[in-house]
Amino acid sequence: MNPKKLTALAGVAALALALAACGGGDEGGEGGAGKTLNVLIAANTQYPDEFAAWQKDVSAKFKARTGAEVKFETFASANDELTKIQTSVVSGSGPDVYAVGTTFTPTAYSTGAFVKLGDEEWNKIGGKDKFNPATLGISGPDEQNQVGIPWVSRPFVMAYNTDMLKAAGIDKPATTWDELGQQAKQMTKGDEFGLAIAYKDNFDPWKFVWGMSVQAGNPLVDGKTAKLQDPTVQKAYDTYFGWLTRDKVVDPAAVGWTNPQAVAAFAKGKTGYFMLTTPTAINSLEQGAVKGKWKFALLPTVPPGATTRPADGVEAASILSGDNLLVADYSKNKDLAFEYVKLVTDQETQLDYYKKFGNLPANAAALQTLASDPQLGPVTEAAQKSVATPFTGAWGDIQLALTNVAVQSLPDLGKGSISTQQIDSRIADAQKAAQTALDRAK
Amino acid sequence: MTILARPPEKITAKKEQRRRGVTERQRPLWLLTPGGVLMVLVILIPLAVALWISLIDLDQYTLRRWVEAPFIGLDNFVEAFGSGLLNSIWISVSFSVLSTIATVPIGIAAALVTQNKFRGRGLVRAVFLIPYVLPSFVVATVWRTMLQPDGVVNAWLSKVGIEGGLWLTGPRSYWALILVEIWAAWPFIYLMALAALQSVDHEVHEASAVDGAPWWPKLYRVILPYLRGPVLLACLLATLNHINNFTLPFVLFGAPAPEDVNVMPMIVYVTSFQSLRFGLSAAMAVLSLVLIAIPLFVYLRAVRLDVHEEGGRR
Missing domain, CATH: 3.40.190.10 (Periplasmic binding protein-like II)
Incomplete structure (x- = not known):
């Protein structure tokens, strides 16, 4: 064969291979209990061991409830997260659930890559009422266009x-x-x-x-x-x-x-x-x-x-400070994603998370149990009097x-x-x- | 004689022709394919994408359907010049050139000092390399701690009666950046100079010894000319490295950076990852690439790093 043709052919083959490799990122797919839910969450450098234990614990509970696995992926900084969102948004594949900081939620919303929450979605996770009302302040531009589900509060x-x-x-x-x-x-x-x-x-x-x-x-x-x-x-x-x-x-x-x-x-x-x-x-x-x-x-x-x-x-x-959970629009496991959100916003899981990491619950009932703690009284009050940034x-x-x-x-x-x-x-x-x-x- | 001499000539000519034919026409160029494909994938395609992004209005709002982002021609470039890029270019270039100028004498001096054998030379050479092998992040973190208003540097300065002041904000931050860059980058010049020194033929030293040349003329007229080429190359590479250095200013000063150290990589970073103006930042990045390409091009033309020609001569 002519060397030039051979070169071209090899080039095309390598390119095709590389592109195929880039495309194959989806996990789970169609397989009932064999599904995997991908969750992107901030790394906890302060309590790394406890954080690993918490992930294991939540995975086990999630498996017991749904039969599916949770795979946690962590990011070290807001920039890492942004990069991940960018690449996922562009490619249309990546984590199913994102934990996103409150002040970053409007930016995430503006990409249009996340599920807007209607009554049906809110009901799936146990209703809007279960949250501290203040924490819903930065879920979306208005009541009809909410994407963020309050997960934890870190009021100042x-x-x-x-x-x-x-x-x-x-x-x-x-x-x-x-x-x-x-x-x-x-x-x-x-x-x-x-x-x-x-x-x-x-x-x-x-x-x-x-x-x-x-x-x-x-x-x-x-x-x-x-x-x-x-x-x-x-x-x-x-x-x-x-x-x-x-x-x-x-x-x-x-x-x-x-x-x-x-x-x-x-x-x-x-x-x-x-x-x-x-x-x-x-x-x-x-x-x-x-x-x-x-x-x-x-x-x-x-x-x-x-x-x-x-x-x-x-x-x-x-400022209304903490993390929201966002479900990706491209996710093929949206039901599982909402199951996960429900699990981690339940009173019990929220209190457990507070005890391990000091992040206040977004769950209203869970927050109420902490209000009597003299050290935390002002903090729970601040959580209720937090105001969302524009x-x-x-x-x-x-x-x-x-x-x-x-x-x-x-x-x-x-x-x-x-x-x-x-x-x-x-x-x-x-x-x-x-x-x-x-x-x-x- | 002439008749007899002809046939051998013909044979050599034919032989040569055939050999050239083998080397030029039938060279196994396809062996370059893996490298070529990698270059296309890793360099050319991203470069083309970057160029394309610099021409479209890509931001957080259009990111999701980036292929459909509106084409706005050179608007990003126009805006880049209007949003402080020229100032950043000036800061970047002056900072890089000053850092290079300062590191050259230090690097060459260190190379000369460790050229002759003495006890512990290996150790000294190893110690000289410490700043170079330390990760930039570590260097910047340590210096940031030392340059705090109540840090070690100011404590030492006050001992000799100098008021330290702020090193990490305001006009002094520029000099702090240069200082740390010099500290971290001089071993590169040292390495290149050392390599050049070792390539000086032994005969040269002997000849100057036989001629009885004192040390200074020997150094100035005999040894330093040997260093010229490699050190010039080192200067070019070092300057480009300084211009491209992002970690050092980012860790030292944080984002947003003080205006005096708003170097090009910082302004590109902030535009891209804090303002999320990907189109605008791509335009800035393309402009800085052009800027970097100019000295590189001039240098490559000047020295003609053509291995093939040189090989042919030998």
Whole structure:
């Protein structure tokens, strides 16, 4: 044979082989009890052994109920998950059930790759009523278009050092941001500081700004309009930066802190409040000098500069935080997928999951059993008073723009002062980015 | 004589013709097939797909039916230039060139120092390679810890009376990035220089010894010219590596990065995986590929790395 022809033939053969290999990813297929359900779930680096045991346990229960196997696939970071969703969405095959973070749910929804939940689907998993109503806030853009089934909550709260508050003559933790600043000043002296804040964290800063703005009546997104260039947002950044530059109630080193570093600082027992944490930090706190001398409290819900919340303000104690379960549209095992969702959102499984990993139940009855726990009381309350961030595919970009204001302001914070003009010009940039993202939203 | 001499000539000519015929026409080119197919699969097809994506409006909303995503021509490229890419290109290029310039003297000096035999030379050579073999992620994590506002670096600086300040945000982050890159990358130049040094013929050393050349002229006029080719190649490769380095800035500064270190890989990453603008980020990636291809092309033309020709000469 002519070498050229031979080359071409070999090339085509190899290509065909490779493509065939790419295509063969579906498992299960038509086989009754021999089916396998694929579940994509975040890896748990904090408790890897317990997590493996939990997976085994759930698999066994699922097999007993349905006869089918569950195969767990884990992802290490949100990016891994996104990549997995991308490839699955493009190829139309992959995991049947995804565990997706709440703030990422709108983005996942915008791909249109997940099953919209009608009455039939909700009934399959035991009805909508079994969930803490607040957790349904980010399941979809409206009641008719929900894709996310609440699985676990990780509401944000603050932790405070009981000894330090007592020593400063403070009898109960602050409920307004102004009061918080005042108390922080009372506790700041020598090497002791009022607040621990992770200024360099890539996720924390926007949560403060969103919370204070929502409490002041500005949800940041109004339909297709971004409302970042607004006095409420300006006041929020001013307060947030002011703790460090004006009030000097934060350790100057906090300019370089991420959230775990702020946890570590608070755990040393020389900080009054640690803003923005979740029950997953309990272990770290109990291992530090602060052991036995700290409690959780709700984050303030009255906006800065006010003593009561304005009429249009929302009592947002936390962003609606946690994980939702999404069933893939392309799944050939949708019934099994809903069976799995039902299993892991049942009261018993939810409480077991809480005990192992510290994630609060989304199941209302299960959450209620924890409300009487004095340590968890404020956290369960925060779970009920969580408010969803705007449900738009543009939210990822808006969140990024809000964080970027903080990131680009760090050098000024390091120098010890930041002007209103500087804040305003950075907010203007953020507004532009947010509006561009909203204009693209479909 | 002339008549007698002709026939042998004819024979050689014929022989040569046949041999050339074998090498050129009947070369077993099909043996290249596996490599060729792999290249098509691993390089050409993804490259073509990337080029295509850079011309369509692909984002989270169109991802599901990406084949049907609207074709928007060069709009992504126009938007890329409008969204800070030029600034990122400037940061990337200046950072890479500065890092390369700084690593060359260190690398060559280290190679010269370990050229002559001494006790413990093996150990020193091994130690020199540590920064190079450490994963970039580890290097960046360790440096990030050291460069914290209350970290080791600032503690040392304050001991000698220098106020450290912030290394991981603001204008200083640029210099922090260069510093860490130099720390991690100089052994590459060292390796290439060492390899070149070892290829210097023994006679050259003997000849300069016989001529009584002092060490500096010997180094400058005799040895360094031998290093020129390999070190230039090393410079090119190192610069391209610096430009493409994503792990180091990402782990050191996180995303979104401070404006001063918003290098090209970072802006492509954020556009792609945080803003989910795949079309726009593909356009940025294509532009950076073009940028990288320019020095590569110039260099390859200049040195003509044509093995075949060289082999023929020998």
